[in-house]
Amino acid sequence: xxxxxxxxxxxxxxxxxxxxxxxxxxxxxxxxxxxxxxxxxxxxxxxxxxxxxxxxxxxxxxxxxxxxxxxxxxxxxxxxxxxxxxxxxxxxxxxxxxxxxxxxxxxxxxxxxxxxxxxxxxxxxxxxxxxxxxxxxxxxxxxxxxxxxxxxxxxxxxxxxxxxxxxxxxxxxxxxxxxxxxxxxxxxxxxxxxxxxxxxxxxxxxxxxxxxxxxxxxxxxxxxxxxxxxxxxxxxxxxxxxxxxxxxxxxxxxxx
Numbered sequence: 001x002x003x004x005x006x007x008x009x010x011x012x013x014x015x016x017x018x019x020x021x022x023x024x025x026x027x028x029x030x031x032x033x034x035x036x037x038x039x040x041x042x043x044x045x046x047x048x049x050x051x052x053x054x055x056x057x058x059x060x061x062x063x064x065x066x067x068x069x070x071x072x073x074x075x076x077x078x079x080x081x082x083x084x085x086x087x088x089x090x091x092x093x094x095x096x097x098x099x100x101x102x103x104x105x106x107x108x109x110x111x112x113x114x115x116x117x118x119x120x121x122x123x124x125x126x127x128x129x130x131x132x133x134x135x136x137x138x139x140x141x142x143x144x145x146x147x148x149x150x151x152x153x154x155x156x157x158x159x160x161x162x163x164x165x166x167x168x169x170x171x172x173x174x175x176x177x178x179x180x181x182x183x184x185x186x187x188x189x190x191x192x193x194x195x196x197x198x199x200x201x202x203x204x205x206x207x208x209x210x211x212x213x214x215x216x217x218x219x220x221x222x223x224x225x226x227x228x229x230x231x232x233x234x235x236x237x238x239x240x241x242x243x244x245x246x247x248x249x250x251x252x253x254x255x256x
Contacts, residue, residue, distance in 0.1 A: 006067035007150040009140040064135060066150045073134060080117075088112040090134075090159040092148055093125045094166075096192055100177055100184040100228070104138035105163060107147070125162060126196060162199075169198035170243050172236060181227025187237075190216060194240040210244040213237055 063074035070083040089110040095103040108131040110124050111117045120130035137144055144163060151159040172191050177184070190213050197209035217237055221230075 006065055007154075009064040009066070009135075009142050009147065011062040012139055012141050062139075064140065066154050068154060071134070075135070075139070078132075078134070082109070082117070084155065084158065086112050086115045086117070087155065087158050088115070089124065089129075090151055090155050091124060091131070091162055092144065092151070092160070093162045097184065097188045100175075100188070104136050105144050106133055106137065107135040107151075108132065109134050126199065165199055166192075166195040170195050170240055172240075175228040175232050175236065177226060178229055179226060180223060181229055182221040182233050183224040184227050186216075186222055187228050187233055190237065191240060194244060198243060206244045210241055213241050213244075217241075 061074050062076075063072060065072040070081065070085075070087070073080050073082070087109060091108045091110070092105055093108055094105045097103065106122075108122050108124065109117065110129045110131045117132050119132075121133045122131045123129065124131050137147060140147070148159075148161045148164065152161070170191075172195070175187070193209050194213060197206045200206065217234070221233070
């Protein structure tokens with residue numbers, strides 16, 4: 001497969017900067033004495049040790065090249081040359097949010113039938129097939145849409161950008177957070193369930209997702225000390241239920 005000149009992803013500088021800050025902060029604590037010297041020394045040594053370990057990891061060789069023959073990967077924990085023929089699927093996915101905060105997207109690889117690429121460190125987010133985590137995108141400077149464009153060019157139909165597909169199926173807004181709101185992880189799981197059901201192409205899956213959202217909403221979502229604003233959340237979930245219902249109506253019209 002030929003997609004033109006290869007694309008080389010550049011390592012993010014963030015890890016190195018944070019490591020240097022830890023080391024320098026620890027050194028400053030040691031250099032400038034004050035009261036509570038023992039505690040300061042313990043904190044300083046800990047900061048230096050953590051920063052030094054992170055700095056060593058950040059300075060290890062890194063390469064992620066996307067090219068006509070496949071992928072060339074050199075990073076801590078993974079050193080491989082992967083041919084396109086060995087790739088069953090490449091998925092750009094975003095793990096569910098944690099406490100309302102988005103997780104960095106990750107690139108997953110599902111091997112082609114008969115190909116073994118061990119160890120399997122993840123699963124395909126839609127069908128559960130064993131997958132290998134190739135990259136977490138906070139490790140590189142390129143934005144997800146840039147990585148997606150390069151993989152679309154070279155991997156063709158093997159590549160699926162789930163971030164873009166979920167937005168196209170149902171573009172959930174960032175919900176406002178305040179005191180005494182809906183439990184954020186629960187809401188995020190419901191939204192993700194609905195988005196993935198819309199992508200599934202299966203009427204039964206969409207009906208099950210719609211039913212779950214309706215049941216949970218009717219019973220009342222759990223309240224947390226800090227959570228999503230109830231009124232805004234109810235509006236988004238109602239819109240998601242409507243989207244799931246619209247697709248079911250389309251399925252019935254198509255069948256007749």
